[in-house]
Amino acid sequence: MFSAALEVVLTVAYREATSRRHTHLTLEHLLYALAHDTDGERILAACGADLPQLRKDLDKYLNDSVEQFTRGQHKEPEQTLAFRRVLQTAVLHVQSAGRQEVQSGDVLAATLQQNRSYAAQVLAAQGVTRLDVLEYITHGISKVPPAMPPSSSAGDEQDEGAEPGLGERRGAGASKDPLSTYAMNLTDRARAGELDPLIGRTDELLRTLEILCRRRKNNPVFVGDAGVGKTALAEGLATRLLGEDVPDLLEGAEVFSLDTAALLAGTRFRGDFEERFKAVIAALAKRPMPILFIDEIHSTVGAGATSGGTMDLATLIKPVLTTGQLRVVGSTTHDEFKHIEKDRALARRLQKITIDEPSLQETVKILQGLRSRYEAHHRVRFTDEALETAAKLAARHLRDYKLPDSAIDVLDEAGARMRLARGAATLSEPAAGDAPVQEVTPREIEEVVARMARIPAKQASSSDKDRLKSLEEALGRVVFGQAEAVRTVARAIKRSRAGLGQPDRPAGCFLFAGPTGVGKTELAKQLAMHLGNEFLRFDMSEYMEKHAVARLIGAPPGYVGFEQGGLLVDAVRQHPYAVLLLDEIEKAHPDIFNVLLQVMDHATLTDNNGRKADFRQVVLIMTSNAGSRELSAANIGFWESGSSARAVDTRQRASVQRSKHAIDKAFSPEFRNRLDAIVSFDPLSPGVMETIVEKFILQLEAQ
Numbered sequence: 001m002f003s004a005a006l007e008v009v010l011t012v013a014y015r016e017a018t019s020r021r022h023t024h025l026t027l028e029h030l031l032y033a034l035a036h037d038t039d040g041e042r043i044l045a046a047c048g049a050d051l052p053q054l055r056k057d058l059d060k061y062l063n064d065s066v067e068q069f070t071r072g073q074h075k076e077p078e079q080t081l082a083f084r085r086v087l088q089t090a091v092l093h094v095q096s097a098g099r100q101e102v103q104s105g106d107v108l109a110a111t112l113q114q115n116r117s118y119a120a121q122v123l124a125a126q127g128v129t130r131l132d133v134l135e136y137i138t139h140g141i142s143k144v145p146p147a148m149p150p151s152s153s154a155g156d157e158q159d160e161g162a163e164p165g166l167g168e169r170r171g172a173g174a175s176k177d178p179l180s181t182y183a184m185n186l187t188d189r190a191r192a193g194e195l196d197p198l199i200g201r202t203d204e205l206l207r208t209l210e211i212l213c214r215r216r217k218n219n220p221v222f223v224g225d226a227g228v229g230k231t232a233l234a235e236g237l238a239t240r241l242l243g244e245d246v247p248d249l250l251e252g253a254e255v256f257s258l259d260t261a262a263l264l265a266g267t268r269f270r271g272d273f274e275e276r277f278k279a280v281i282a283a284l285a286k287r288p289m290p291i292l293f294i295d296e297i298h299s300t301v302g303a304g305a306t307s308g309g310t311m312d313l314a315t316l317i318k319p320v321l322t323t324g325q326l327r328v329v330g331s332t333t334h335d336e337f338k339h340i341e342k343d344r345a346l347a348r349r350l351q352k353i354t355i356d357e358p359s360l361q362e363t364v365k366i367l368q369g370l371r372s373r374y375e376a377h378h379r380v381r382f383t384d385e386a387l388e389t390a391a392k393l394a395a396r397h398l399r400d401y402k403l404p405d406s407a408i409d410v411l412d413e414a415g416a417r418m419r420l421a422r423g424a425a426t427l428s429e430p431a432a433g434d435a436p437v438q439e440v441t442p443r444e445i446e447e448v449v450a451r452m453a454r455i456p457a458k459q460a461s462s463s464d465k466d467r468l469k470s471l472e473e474a475l476g477r478v479v480f481g482q483a484e485a486v487r488t489v490a491r492a493i494k495r496s497r498a499g500l501g502q503p504d505r506p507a508g509c510f511l512f513a514g515p516t517g518v519g520k521t522e523l524a525k526q527l528a529m530h531l532g533n534e535f536l537r538f539d540m541s542e543y544m545e546k547h548a549v550a551r552l553i554g555a556p557p558g559y560v561g562f563e564q565g566g567l568l569v570d571a572v573r574q575h576p577y578a579v580l581l582l583d584e585i586e587k588a589h590p591d592i593f594n595v596l597l598q599v600m601d602h603a604t605l606t607d608n609n610g611r612k613a614d615f616r617q618v619v620l621i622m623t624s625n626a627g628s629r630e631l632s633a634a635n636i637g638f639w640e641s642g643s644s645a646r647a648v649d650t651r652q653r654a655s656v657q658r659s660k661h662a663i664d665k666a667f668s669p670e671f672r673n674r675l676d677a678i679v680s681f682d683p684l685s686p687g688v689m690e691t692i693v694e695k696f697i698l699q700l701e702a703q
Contacts, residue, residue: 105137198236224355227405297330378415481688514681554608
C-alpha cells in the first residue's frame with residue numbers, strides 16, 4: 001500500500017524518534033523526515049516552504065517539546081493518535097482516487113488536516129496550505145514558479161548538500177543554470193582545444209556562415225547520411241567563430257549544443273518540459289550572440305507532446321526560428337528529414353545544406369588531420385600507408401557505413417588493438433619514454449577490417465596478386481576434366497580484379513552449361529574457397545512459381561512476410577564478398593530473370609523495405625542443363641563415320657552448335673548479353689572419372 005519512498009520516510013521518522021529517546025512517534029517526526037527526503041523537499045519547495053527554516057523549527061520543537069525516556073530505558077516509541085489518523089486519512093484518499101500506492105504528497109496533505117498539531121501550524125505559518133499540496137501532486141501546478149522545474153529528478157535539482165529555500169532563493173542560487181544542465185557550450189570546448197579539427201568542408205562551412213548572417217530564416221540544417229561529418233561540421237563552426245576573420249555580425253557568437261534527452265528526462269507533469277525549454281531560451285536570450293545546435297533535429301517533431309496534444313518541441317521552437325534573434329543549427333539524415341518536411345511551417349524556416357560523403361582522397365586528408373589525436377590517445381604511430389589502407393578498405397568492405405566515419409573507426413580500433421597487444425591498457429600507465437612507440441602498418445589495418453566486416457583475413461588484403469596469379473592452377477588441381485571452363489573463369493576474374501571491367505557491375509557473371517554431374521557446382525565451390533569468399537547457393541527449383549520472386553526480394557506491403565525482407569538481399573548484405581550460385585536457373589520463373597537483369601547490369605538489388613544490396617564484389621554463377629541433351633544426342637543425316645580425329649571433331653562441333661542453339665532458345669538475348677561468359681562443360685571421359693574416384697577414396701580414408 002505504501003510506496004517504497006514513503007516506507008523509507010517512515011523508517012527515518014522512527015529512527016529519529018528512537019535516537020532522541022522520545023516516548024512517542026509524532027507528526028513532527030514525520031514532517032522532519034519529509035523535509036529531508038527528495039520527494040518531500042520537492043513538494044514543500046514547490047508549495048512555497050522555506051526548507052532551512054522549517055528544519056530548524058522542527059528540530060527545536062523535537063528537542064524541547066517532546067517527552068523523552070529516562071536514561072537506561074530502551075523502549076520503542078508509541079505512535080500518537082494524530083500520527084495514526086494521518087496515515088489512515090492518506091490511505092482513504094488514495095483509495096478514493098483509485099490509486100494503488102500512498103505517496104509522500106498524500107501524507108503531507110493529510111498532515112495539514114490536523115490543525116491542532118504543531119506540524120500543521122508551522123506549515124501554515126509559512127503559507128503552505130492543503131490546497132497547494134493537492135494542486136501540485138495532482139496537476140503539477142507549482143505555487144512558486146521556479147527557475148528550474150520542481151519535478152526534475154535529483155540530477156536537475158540542487159547539488160548534494162545545497163538546501164533549497166523559497167522560490168526566489170531556488171532560482172537565484174541553489175538551482176543550476178539551464179544552459180549548463182540542458183546544453184553544452186561548444187565554443188568553450190573549442191577554446192580549450194577539446195574538439196577535433198574540421199578538415200575540408202570549406203564550401204559547406206562558408207554556406208553556413210552566409211545563412212547565419214541572413215536577417216530572417218537564418219537557420220541552417222545539415223542533411224546527410226549517418227557518418228559523413230554533420231556533427232563535426234557544427235564543431236568546426238564553433239572553432240571557426242573563434243578565429244580572427246569572423247564576420248562582424250557573428251563576432252562574439254557562442255555555439256550551444258542542446259541535449260534533447262536531458263530536456264525530456266524526469267518530466268513527470270504537464271508543463272515541466274515547456275518550463276525547461278523556456279528557461280533555456282531565456283538563458284540564451286541573455287547571451288550577446290547565441291547559436292543553438294540541435295543534433296538530430298527531426299526528434300523535435302513530437303518531442304514532449306502529450307497524448308492527444310499538439311504541443312511539442314517543434315511547435316515551441318517555431319517562433320524562435322521566425323524572429324531571427326536566436327539562430328538555430330540542426331543536423332539530420334535524408335530519411336529523417338522527411339518528418340520535418342511534413343511540418344511545412346517548420347521546414348520553411350530551415351535552410352537545407354546537403355552534406356555528401358567525402359571522396360577517398362578527402363578521407364585520407366581527414367585521417368591525416370586527425371592522426372595526432374589518435375596517436376596521442378593510443379600511444380602508437382600511424383604510417384601514411386596505414387591511413388590510405390584504412391580509407392580504401394573501409395570504402396570497399398564497410399559498405400553499410402559512410403566515409404569518413406567508417407575509416408576513423410578502423411583507425412581507432414587498430415590503435416586500440418595495438419595498445420592492448422603490448423599490454424598498455426592497465427591502471428598504471430607507463431611513462432612515454434619507457435617503451436618505443438609502435439607503428440600501425442597496413443597489415444594491422446587489414447586484420448581489423450577483416451574482423452569488422454566478418455570476412456576472411458586474406459580477403460581484406462589490399463593486394464591479392466599472388467592469389468589471383470595461381471587461381472587457374474589451383475582450380476585445375478581440384479576440378480578435373482574441365483580445363484577450358486577453368487581457364488575461362490580464371491581469366492574473367494583476373495580481368496575484373498585488374499580494374500579492366502566495369503566498376504558498377506558484379507565481379508563476374510557466368511552461365512555454366514553442360515550435363516549434370518560434370519563439376520559445375522564443384523567449380524563454384526572451389527572458386528569461393530580459393531578467393532576466400534562466402535559461398536551462397538540458391539536452388540532455383542524452389543522458385544518455379546510466379547510469387548516465388550517475393551522470397552528473394554521480400555513480400556510487398558500487406559502480405560505475409562513483409563517485415564522479414566528478401567532472402568537474396570539479406571544474404572548479399574551480410575556477405576558482400578561472395579560467390580552466388582543459382583543452381584538450375586532454367587527451372588526458375590521468368591520473372592526472376594527480369595530481377596537478375598538489373599543485378600548483372602548495375603550490381604544492385606533493392607528489397608521491399610528500400611534496403612539496397614551491393615553486388616559489385618559478388619561473383620554470380622548460374623548453372624543450367626540446357627543443351628546437355630543436344631550434346632549427347634546422336635547426329636542425324638550423313639556424317640563422317642569412324643574414330644578418326646577429323647570425324648570426332650566434326651561430330652563434337654555439331655553437338656556444341658546444337659547445344660548453343662538450345663541455350664539461345666532457353667534464355668532471352670538481353671539476359672545472354674549481360675553475361676561475361678557462357679562456360680560449356682564437357683562430358684567426363686573414363687580416365688577423368690577414375691581420377692575423381694581416387695580423389696573421393698582419399699577423402700574417405702582421411703575421415
